[in-house]
Amino acid sequence: MLKVENLTFSYNKTPVLKDISFKVEQGENLAVIGESGSGKSTLLNLLYGEFDLNKGHVFWKETEILGPKYNLVVGYDFMKYVSQEFDLMPFITVEENIGKHLSNFFPDEKKERTVELLEVVELTEFAKTKVKTLSGGQKQRVALARALAKQPEIVLLDEPFSHIDNFQKQSLRRNVYRYLKDKNITCIVATHDKEDVLGFADRMIVLNNNKIVVNDSPETLYKKPKTGLIASFFGEFNLISGEIIYAHQLKVVEKSSVKATVIQSYFKGHYYLIEANLDEQKVFFEHDTQLKNYQIVYLLIKKSTL
Ligand SMILES: Nc1ncnc2c1ncn2[C@@H]1O[C@H](COP(=O)(O)OP(=O)(O)OP(=O)(O)O)[C@@H](O)[C@H]1O
Numbered sequence: 001m002l003k004v005e006n007l008t009f010s011y012n013k014t015p016v017l018k019d020i021s022f023k024v025e026q027g028e029n030l031a032v033i034g035e036s037g038s039g040k041s042t043l044l045n046l047l048y049g050e051f052d053l054n055k056g057h058v059f060w061k062e063t064e065i066l067g068p069k070y071n072l073v074v075g076y077d078f079m080k081y082v083s084q085e086f087d088l089m090p091f092i093t094v095e096e097n098i099g100k101h102l103s104n105f106f107p108d109e110k111k112e113r114t115v116e117l118l119e120v121v122e123l124t125e126f127a128k129t130k131v132k133t134l135s136g137g138q139k140q141r142v143a144l145a146r147a148l149a150k151q152p153e154i155v156l157l158d159e160p161f162s163h164i165d166n167f168q169k170q171s172l173r174r175n176v177y178r179y180l181k182d183k184n185i186t187c188i189v190a191t192h193d194k195e196d197v198l199g200f201a202d203r204m205i206v207l208n209n210n211k212i213v214v215n216d217s218p219e220t221l222y223k224k225p226k227t228g229l230i231a232s233f234f235g236e237f238n239l240i241s242g243e244i245i246y247a248h249q250l251k252v253v254e255k256s257s258v259k260a261t262v263i264q265s266y267f268k269g270h271y272y273l274i275e276a277n278l279d280e281q282k283v284f285f286e287h288d289t290q291l292k293n294y295q296i297v298y299l300l301i302k303k304s305t306l
Contacts, residue, residue: 001025001061002047002154002186008055009046016042018210020056024203026153027184029177031197031218033233034207040190041084043207044156047188048081049074060154078153082160086143090132094123097131098145117145120175122168136163144176154186161196173200194234198222206230236273236284245301247273250285256298265290 007020016039024030032040045051047058052067059065060078068074075081088097095114102110118124121141126134131142140163147155160176161169177200180187189196197204197218205215208229214221225231225244236247248271260276260283271286276297285299 002188003059004047004056005058006056007043007046007053007058009042009051009053011042015210017046017207020212022205022212022215024154024186024188026186027181028202029180029187029189029200031201031204032188032190032207033192033197033204035229036192038207039210040207041158044081044083044158044188044190048079048156049076050081077150079156080147080150080152080154081156081158082140082143082147083158084162086139088131088139088142088146091130093128093130094118094134094138094142095127097142098149100146101150113149117148120148120179121145122172122175137165137168140164141172148176148179148185151183152185154188155180157187157189159191159193160189161193169195197233206233238283238285240283240301245303247284248286249302250283250299251302252285252287252291252297253300254298256300258299260297260299262291262293262295262297264293 002024004020004022007017009017020043032043034040046053047065049065049067049071052069057064060076063076065076089100095118098117099110099114102113104110118127121144123138123141123145126138131139134142140160144160161173164172173196177187189201191197201218203215204218204221206213206229214226214230221230222234225234228237228239228244231237231244231246234246238245238247238250258278260278263275263277266273266275267290271288272290274285274287274291276283276285278299283299291297
């Protein structure tokens with residue numbers, strides 16, 4: 001289990017994280033979300049032992065994770081970190097990068113593990129390609145595979161699919177998260193993308209103003225977002241009489257006491273997102289078809305559609 005107790009950290013005099021405490025079980029997937037600059041990457045760096053804490057402790061099982069003041073070499077064998085800088089070896093091939101830290105005393109296992117990981121990150125056909133010639137997204141996939149090669153007990157992933165195109169993102173995500181669950185590897189992922197969370201994360205923590213504002217299951221937070229910040233992570237929402245109402249919970253009906261004027265329709269694939277004016281307030285709702293600008297519509301809140 002990872003145990004974080006009262007973690008507090010500032011860069012010079014600027015506080016970034018204050019009194020952060022949480023636990024993650026073996027094999028659990030925890031998502032860390034928060035606005036840009038809220039300290040997600042800093043938290044992962046601290047969990048890895050990259051910096052010294054101002055206050056608090058981080059433990060993986062019985063081992064205390066210590067920073068550079070106490071450790072000559074940053075990092076621990078049981079933990080791997082895939083940061084936003086991939087830190088690969090450019091002049092050797094993809095498979096050599098993945099197998100770099102695997103023992104040559106067990107050549108069959110090394111080969112087997114490399115083949116398995118090339119499949120997980122969908123890079124089998126690039127096995128013999130030199131890393132320097134790869135695209136940003138392909139490098140990110142090599143970095144993921146390399147982190148998993150030695151089967152760590154815990155991985156820290158910072159925006160792990162940010163450089164990967166939408167075409168491959170979905171299947172890659174499923175492969176990687178399934179692999180981590182199958183091998184019972186604890187995963188902490190910092191992300192801006194709800195697709196990394198829904199269907200994969202067991203719990204999520206939200207950072208805001210240097211603190212953890214919530215720590216709960218994605219399902220609970222989606223259904224009962226306590227703040228606009230949490231709701232905005234899941235989708236477009238409205239604040240109506242102080243209540244958070246997602247755009248898909250507002251429906252056009254024949255008649256109601258809520259009258260709005262359409263401003264603009266945005267094509268979103270299987271629906272249109274409609275922007276409208278409601279008593280000087282902007283509201284968003286989803287609709288099957290495009291609506292005319294300035295058209296009057298009547299709206300109803302359907303909470304059962306959650
Ligand atoms: N090396 C550094 N020195 C000084 N300040 C830093 C350093 N790295 C980050 N910061 C500051 O610390 C705060 C948290 O940054 P951090 O990168 O952890 O946020 P983040 O939530 O990961 O952001 P993003 O989502 O944009 O990656 C920011 O205000 C940032 O400017």
